[in-house]
Amino acid sequence: METLLPFMIGTLFAVGLYFILHRHLFKVILGLILFGLATNLFLFLVGGITRGSSAIIRQHHEVAAEPFADPVPQALLLTAVVIGFGIQSFAIVLIRRVYQAFKSNNLDDIRKENDTR
């Protein structure tokens, strides 16, 4: 798992970045979503993965039994997912408004129209 995930995250980063640089706005949304996913997974992975055990303290114990998964990266990840969701939904609405205003989904058209005005 720990050897496979870095390659997957790297691919996600690359694909996300490629889509963000695309001139088609729908692909920009896809890029933002993939890039967000990649950062979240990166955060998850870099915090260290422990399988099969959570940091729940058993009854009549003071501390959780080793080895347990560090809950902090998971908490960070959860917050980051929510924030990313908010920003992505804003971006989707924004791009829809852009499409309504310019009648185009292509960044080149938008630029041309703003330059000529």
Added chain:
Amino acid sequence: MHPDLLLVLPLLIPLYGTLLCLFLWQREVWQSIMTGVVQLLWLGSVLLLLREVLSAHVVSTQIGNWPAPFGITLVADMFSVLMLVAAAVASLAVYLYALQGLDLTRQRFGYFPLLLLLQMGISGVCLTGDLFNMFVWFEVLLICCFALLSLGGSKSQLEGTLKYVTINFLASGLLLSGIGVVYSLYGSLNLAELAVLVREPHHPNLPLLSMASVFFLVGFGIKSAIFPLFFWLPASYHAPPIAISALIAGLVTKVGIYAFIRLFTLVFVSDSGITLPLLAGLSALTMLVGVIGAAAQTDFKKILSFHIISQIGYMLMGLAIFTPLALAGSIFFILHNILVKTNLFLVSGLVAQRYRTFSLKKLGGVYLLQPVLALLFLLTALSLAGTPPLSGFWGKLMLAKGGLEAGNYILVTVSLGVSLITLFSMTKIWNEVFWKPRPRTDRPDTILPPVSKLRRRMAYLPVVFLLACILGMGIFASPIVRFSERAADGLLQVQPYTDTVLAKSKPEQVEESKQIHETALHP
């Protein structure tokens, strides 16, 4: 008042203001009254906090009374409080401008609640003592910026916002990755604890810290528009109306620089042999490219936008020199720049309100029609360029002196040269907008008739208010210089900061919270 409460108030006041504004949805008169009250309260709370910090140096509190490295920490030291004071003054002026300078539709559909929420974000970034919370507050601030930039939905605004959202999403992703790396290296996100950990000379992960710092260099570099990551700024700042762009241009990039200076003095200090020359190079290039870009523009707002970039270079310069005097210069310069930049944007808004354009070619002869406005612009512009005895001069003097003492001759030469080009650029605006005769146009009706005397005076009020602050800062520079020096000392000597934050988790409190836990677990 209790210091813990003082730390929370700058966050709570705008939050409750926003909530009340949402209850008064679409009633812009009530919303504006509400917002005015909140602005004054915010300024008041920040000034109280300043008084507290003057006597106690560093004030900190733990939300929910969880001991320090685990809970949510709020900290105020001189630097953060000075930032907040400048932000409060600038946003009060922008609010006064928006009352008469922003169209009613935008006022009705959420300008005021967004303004307040943006202010909460700024307080959050300045007062937080935790790396991840800083990221979260930045997102609060950014989502308000997104909404404000696209408020009204004109075509150029939409295009500008699209760029802003995309580039900031990228920057936030990088910051988040950096936070993950820092956590994996040191197992902590509390800034004070990190500051202690990175100063241990034999920590096994110390060499990897500079790798983590690269994430923050690029992330905050994008957010504060450092060379070569600034291209989005002129493209998105010129689009929205002045009541919005003045606030964002004046404040948000400076908050980015604040976070940058905070992290690179507190946490990422290990490899100063590499980072300081790198920062020096970046700061020189940022100054140069910004000012050269401005020289090529012929639009009032765009010239000012490029100057933002150039001045970010000065703020970085103090960090690159890294002596107490130079850092104090940087801090003074940030405070001065928040006020001056906001004021210049407001002046350009006042000009455009009457002449309906920002283009230098179409403007002219304002001096004859509105001599007072011309005077207000001239004083602010000279202050930006750094003519003594105005406020910009003191900041640049401290930076140059600090640079010369540290032997950074090239950086100082570049900064002084850039000052000269700034003066040229301001003279260009002065010549084109105020001094040259008004160009003949086909449409004689482009000048709007002057509005009633009272309304015109109301419109000048925010600019005069800010100019009074700028002049005050220039003439009575010595107390503010002293404050900046204290803030710089606080940045360079982290001992009081870390002690104040971490001491709250020392024995008796840990014991106390342990007892609370035990009683909660075994009732």
